[in-house]
Amino acid sequence: MTRKVEIFDTTLRDGEQTPGISLNAKEKLEIAKQLEKLSVDVIEAGFPIASNGDFNAVKAIAEEVRGPIIAGLARATSKDIDRAAEALKPAERPRIHTFIASSPIHMKYKLKMTEDEVLEAAVAAVKRAKSYVEDVEFSAEDASRSDIEFLCRLYSEAIKAGATVINIPDTVGYATPREFANLVTTLMERVPEIDKAKVSVHCHDDLGMAVANSLEAVLCGVTQIECAVNGLGERAGNAALEEIVMALNTRKDFYKVEHSINTRQIYRTSKLVSTITGIAIQPNKAVVGANAFAHEAGIHQHGVLAEKSTYEIMTPESIGLATNTLVLGKHSGRHAFAERLKELGYELPQDELDKAFERFKELADKKKEVTDLDIEAIVEDQAVKLPQSIEVECFQVSTGNKAMATASVRVNINGEIVEEAATGSGPIDALYRALERACNIDCKLVDYSIKSVTGGKDALGEVTVKVDKDGKIFLGRGLSTDIIEASVMAYANAMNKTLWNNGNGKSS
Numbered sequence: 001m002t003r004k005v006e007i008f009d010t011t012l013r014d015g016e017q018t019p020g021i022s023l024n025a026k027e028k029l030e031i032a033k034q035l036e037k038l039s040v041d042v043i044e045a046g047f048p049i050a051s052n053g054d055f056n057a058v059k060a061i062a063e064e065v066r067g068p069i070i071a072g073l074a075r076a077t078s079k080d081i082d083r084a085a086e087a088l089k090p091a092e093r094p095r096i097h098t099f100i101a102s103s104p105i106h107m108k109y110k111l112k113m114t115e116d117e118v119l120e121a122a123v124a125a126v127k128r129a130k131s132y133v134e135d136v137e138f139s140a141e142d143a144s145r146s147d148i149e150f151l152c153r154l155y156s157e158a159i160k161a162g163a164t165v166i167n168i169p170d171t172v173g174y175a176t177p178r179e180f181a182n183l184v185t186t187l188m189e190r191v192p193e194i195d196k197a198k199v200s201v202h203c204h205d206d207l208g209m210a211v212a213n214s215l216e217a218v219l220c221g222v223t224q225i226e227c228a229v230n231g232l233g234e235r236a237g238n239a240a241l242e243e244i245v246m247a248l249n250t251r252k253d254f255y256k257v258e259h260s261i262n263t264r265q266i267y268r269t270s271k272l273v274s275t276i277t278g279i280a281i282q283p284n285k286a287v288v289g290a291n292a293f294a295h296e297a298g299i300h301q302h303g304v305l306a307e308k309s310t311y312e313i314m315t316p317e318s319i320g321l322a323t324n325t326l327v328l329g330k331h332s333g334r335h336a337f338a339e340r341l342k343e344l345g346y347e348l349p350q351d352e353l354d355k356a357f358e359r360f361k362e363l364a365d366k367k368k369e370v371t372d373l374d375i376e377a378i379v380e381d382q383a384v385k386l387p388q389s390i391e392v393e394c395f396q397v398s399t400g401n402k403a404m405a406t407a408s409v410r411v412n413i414n415g416e417i418v419e420e421a422a423t424g425s426g427p428i429d430a431l432y433r434a435l436e437r438a439c440n441i442d443c444k445l446v447d448y449s450i451k452s453v454t455g456g457k458d459a460l461g462e463v464t465v466k467v468d469k470d471g472k473i474f475l476g477r478g479l480s481t482d483i484i485e486a487s488v489m490a491y492a493n494a495m496n497k498t499l500w501n502n503g504n505g506k507s508s
C-alpha cells in the first residue's frame with residue numbers, strides 16, 4: 001500500500017509569527033474553516049498561553065472545526081500545557097504540541113539549562129500533556145543544530161513518555177537537503193522506539209530550502225510535514241504548503257506517497273490567507289503566484305496553444321484556477337495575438353492581421369501589458385482607417401502655467417515635408433494651429449474628448465475630435481499611451497478625412 005504523508009498546517013501558529021501579522025479569533029476561524037475544506041490533517045490553531053485572544057481563537061476553532069486534528073502549542077511547562085489543554089477541550093480530535101530546544105546554543109544562552117534538565121522538562125511536559133489528551137506531539141527545537149547523541153536520547157524518552165508524534169524542526173533553516181536527509185535517517189535508525197510514533201519535519205526557509213528539505217524527508221520515510229499556506233512563518237517563513245503538496249502530486253512517480261489534500265482548494269485558500277493577513281503573494285511565487293500559470297513569451301504561447309503540457313507541468317484546474325493566461329506583451333508572437341483576436345470575436349484577413357500585429361508590437365514596446373481593451377481599440381481604429389495623406393512625422397510642444405504654449409510639427413503631406421509652428425491657449429490648441437498651418441487646411445475644432453481606454457498609469461488614451469470643414473463635420477480618433485500624441489493623431493486623422501472628402505487625398 002502507498003504510504004500516506006499527513007499535512008500539518010501551521011499557518012495559524014507559526015504562520016501568524018510572520019512579522020506584521022496578528023489575527024483575531026474570527027479571522028483565524030475563517031481560515032481554519034477553509035483549511036478544513038482544503039482537507040489538511042492537522043490545524044495548529046495557535047499558542048494558547050500567548051494571549052487571551054489566541055486562547056479564544058484556539059477554543060473557537062476546537063469548538064467549530066470538525067475533521068482535522070486541532071493542535072495547540074505549549075512550551076515544556078505546566079502552565080503552557082494546562083492552558084493548551086483548556087483551549088482544546090471542545091475539540092473532536094485534540095493534540096497538544098509541546099517543545100523544548102535541544103541545541104547547545106539554545107540550551108546555554110536561551111534556556112540556561114543542561115541537557116539533563118532539558119530531557120527532564122521534555123519528559124514531564126509530554127507526561128502532563130498525555131494526562132489531558134491521547135495525541136501528544138513533541139518537538140526538539142533547533143534539532144538540526146543539536147548533538148545527535150542527545151537528540152536520539154531526547155526523542156527516545158519523549159516517545160517512552162507517551163509522544164505519538166515526534167517532530168524534527170530545522171528551526172533556523174540552516175540544514176541543506178542532504179544534511180537534513182541524513183539527520184532524519186539517523187534518527188529513524190537510532191531511536192529504538194521510533195516505530196511507535198509518527199515522524200514529522202518542520203522546516204524554515206532562511207536559505208530558501210524549506211520545501212526541498214521537507215521533500216527530502218519524505219524520501220526518508222517521514223509521515224508528517226509541517227507547513228504553512230503561502231510559506232508564511234517566522235522570519236523567511238515555513239515550507240509552503242501548496243509547493244509541497246503540488247510537488248507530491250506532480251512528481252508522484254518520484255515521491256510515491258499519498259496525501260489527503262483537496263488540491264482544488266489551494267488557490268482559494270492562498271487568496272483567503274493573503275487577504276486576511278495582508279501579506280501579498282509575489283507574482284512569481286510557485287503554484288499560487290499570479291504568473292504561475294501565465295505565459296508571455298511567443299514561443300511558449302505557441303507551444304501552449306498547440307499542447308498545454310509543452311510548458312505546463314500541472315494544470316491550473318488542479319489548484320482551483322479556472323484557466324491559464326496568455327499575457328500579451330512585447331515578447332508575444334502572432335499565434336497568441338491571433339488567438340486572442342479570435343476570442344474577442346475578430347476574424348481578420350492576413351494583411352489586416354499583420355497590420356494589427358505591428359501596431360500591437362509598437363504598443364507593447366511602450367506598455368507592460370496589452371489588454372483586451374487595447375486590442376479592441378487597435379482593431380477598431382484600424383478598421384476605420386483611410387489611406388494616410390497626412391502623416392505627422394514628429395511634433396514638439398512646450399507649455400507652462402506662466403508661459404504661452406508653443407508647438408511645432410513636421411508633417412508629410414502626400415510625400416511633401418512641411419514644418420510649422422504656432423502658439424495657442426494650451427498645448428493642444430497650439431499643436432492644432434501648427435497642424436492646420438502645415439496642412440494648409442482651414443477647419444475648426446468643434447468637439448474634443450479624451451478617455452482612458454484601459455486602466456493603470458500606462459493606459460491607452462483615446463482622443464476623439466470633431467472638425468468642421470465648410471459646414472461638414474469630420475470625426476477623428478487617435479490612440480496612444482501619450483495623450484498629447486493621441487490628440488495630434490486624432491486631429492491629423494480628421495484632417496485626412498477632409499482631404500479625401502475634397503478629392504485631394506491620394507491613394508498610397
Ligand SMILES: CC(=O)SCCNC(=O)CCNC(=O)[C@H](O)C(C)(C)COP(=O)(O)OP(=O)(O)OC[C@H]1O[C@@H](n2cnc3c(N)ncnc32)[C@H](O)[C@@H]1OP(=O)(O)O
Nearest residue numbers: 017047049050051075076077099100101110111141171234
Ligand atoms: C521556534 C518557535 O517558533 S517557538 C514558538 C515561538 N512563538 C512565540 O513565542 C509566540 C508567543 N509567545 C509569547 O506570547 C510569549 O513569548 C510567551 C507568552 C510564550 C512567553 O512570554 P514571557 O513569559 O514574557 O517570556 P519571553 O517570551 O520573554 O521569554 C521566553 C521564556 O520562555 C522560556 N522558554 C522558551 N522556550 C521554552 C520551552 N520550550 N520550554 C520552556 N521554557 C521555554 C525562555 O527560556 C524564557 O524564560 P524566562 O522568562 O524564564 O527567561
Ligand SMILES: CC(C)C(=O)C(=O)O
Nearest residue numbers: 099139141142169171
Ligand atoms: C515550535 C517549533 C516546532 C517551531 O516552530 C520551530 O522549531 O521552528
Ligand SMILES: [Mg+2]
Nearest residue numbers: 014171202234
Ligand atoms: Mg517554526
